[in-house]
Amino acid sequence: MQDPLDLLDLDADLTANERSLRSDVRALVDEHVRPNIAEWYESAHFPRELVPELARLGLLGMHLDGYGCAGRGAVEYGLAALELEAGDSGLRTFLSVQGSLAMGAIRMFGSEDQRNRWLPEMARGEVIGCFGLTEPDAGSDPSGMSTYARRDGGDWVISGRKRWIGLASIADVAVIWAKTDDGIRGFIVPTTAPGFAATPIAGKLSMRASVQCDIALDDVRVPGDSILPEARGLGAPFRCLNEARYGIAWGVMGAARDSLTTALRYSSDRRQFGRAIAGFQLTQAKLVDMSLELEKGTMLALRLGRLKESGRLTPEQISIGKLNNTREAIRICRTARTILGGNGISSEYSPLRHASNLESVRTYEGTDEVHTLIIGRRLTGIDAFR
Template sequence: MLAKSDVLNLDGLLSAAELSLRGSVRSFVAERIRPNIKKWYEDGYFPVEIAREMGALGLLGMHLKGYGCPGRSAVEYGIAAMELEAGDSGLRTFVSVQGSLAMSAIHKWGSEEQKNAYLPGMARGEIIGCFGLTEPSSGSDPSSMQTIATRSGNGWVLNGAKRWIGMASIAQVAVIWAATDEGIRGFLVPTDVEGFKATPIDPKLSMRASIQCDIELDNVELLDSAMLPGVQGLRGPFSCLNEARYGIIWGAMGAARDSYEEALKYSLERMQFNKPLASYQLTQEKLVNMLIEIQKGTLLAIHTGRLKDAGTLEPVQISVGKLNNCREAIAICREARTILGGNGITLDHSPLRHANNLESVRTYEGTDEVHTLILGNHITGQRAFR
């Protein structure tokens, strides 16, 4: 018999191991995140201690192999992202910043010395990393970055600024991308070095249980060994962004599913005109439309994950998933809030919190507009970015 909210039997597309992992992460969210997220979100608080807990569960850099990393599949990573974001986007974002951005940059482009120095501790959650690409005047167009690294003796001096950098104020290492005479290069910057300053951005209306920062780089001196040797140009940061974008395809559907389940439960319990809300045609239409988009978006995520595991996933396919699933997830969360009525604007219920968070998710790792133009370029052969 089909599950009521899995009418396409998508669980049948997952292996026993994948379902087991989902159960483990779902239990972690139920025990560790759900009881606390209301206060964390209200207080604008990220629980730093959860990093080691996530490391112990194998959630950090989980798709990376070797160097103490879990080495799980792309689909398994996606499943974990979905379950974490059903708890809160801010907590899933930490896993993405740590694993898909900072750890991926080191794993893909670092030296053996850099990989051995950082990745095992990052996988355990003992070392927290951040990823500095976006700048105050350069978001969607990183080629115009103003952060500069200049040669100085046997090392480098970095000057510039970054903005909206997740976890920067609690990180021990920052992956900083800077323009050099030989193109854009990545640098591993210890956050306790002189001239490095990270300031949390506050107040925020979104991602309140997460940390985003401004970074200032004022004559930061680094040895030559701080440079990531394996890549030159924007291919380096873009390869990491695609890892993060992939996780968002799954994560957004987690937020949408949680909002739908909250609205469904409420509609069955809330009585209006002597009948439950769920008995009204308009309410059922809302619930059905939400469920269909969640099933479609989850199917898209599974298919994308299978392509990634097969090594055939193209960046334009990631753009399809990121654009569609974020757009639909926000619509679902907002629609779920309408079923909750006035009660839906309180933190006693999750949909509006998810919708607020998804405004950030929809913007970072490529806005709707950027992914639309990536797809437009693919289907027409005409670049419309400039």
């Protein structure tokens, strides 16, 4: 039976394996997340207890090949991101940080010894990773980072600060990016190393069922073989970020779909002036507008996935997906909230929680402004960043 929200029957363009994986992830969210997410959000609790379930489905580093990773396709990864973010952005963020950023960096730029040491345990959820790039004074321009790694005999000694680093306080290993005399390099740093400290950021109004931290690195000493040998310059972390940005283009459509579904169900049940509010023209206009943007955004994500699977996906195309889908998903969530009236500010309903989370998603992995300028550079050939 066709999903009533799938106005263009995009399901017909998915393979049986893609639909099966989507069903498995959706079932996990329905069973474990929906009954608990309001409480987790209120108490600022990240459900680490779900990590074994995510690993059981092969979702951690699922798009990577070898080393215990599932080797799934790009569309399968996207669908998993969508279903997890329909539960909460914090869950999809975990998938991104663990799989696309931390594991992705080790898989793309690590040595064979590093891959064999870390990736199988990370795929099983036995080791959690984080990705330390952003700094208090170097957000959209990571070339301005001040974290520095110096040689000391056969070791590296790293000093600096990182901010808004997902999972850092629960991570076992961190991929840290630092300036060296040889340019920007990446390092694998156990979080138990003396001088490494991760402090959760309190007072968040968004992404409350997730973990973001400040990291302090005070003369953290790591062996010489902790450096990622193939990671040189900012192009390396940017490749990791593009993997995460691709997943975001899918994930935010999950938050939008859940918000629209909530509004559609509520408006069908809620009666005012003697009839269901879904029968009023202004309500139907909102539902239609949300449905159109949801379907267009999902179609865009699917197009990006097929391009990625064929090896033709470009960074500019990823920016189109991240910019458009995040922007439209926020609008859908906010509009859905209006249909719920005063009840829409209650944690009983998801749209305002999703909208709040998406303010963070809109900011990380490149702000609207950054992605606008990436697309603008592609259109004009002129770099407007400086």
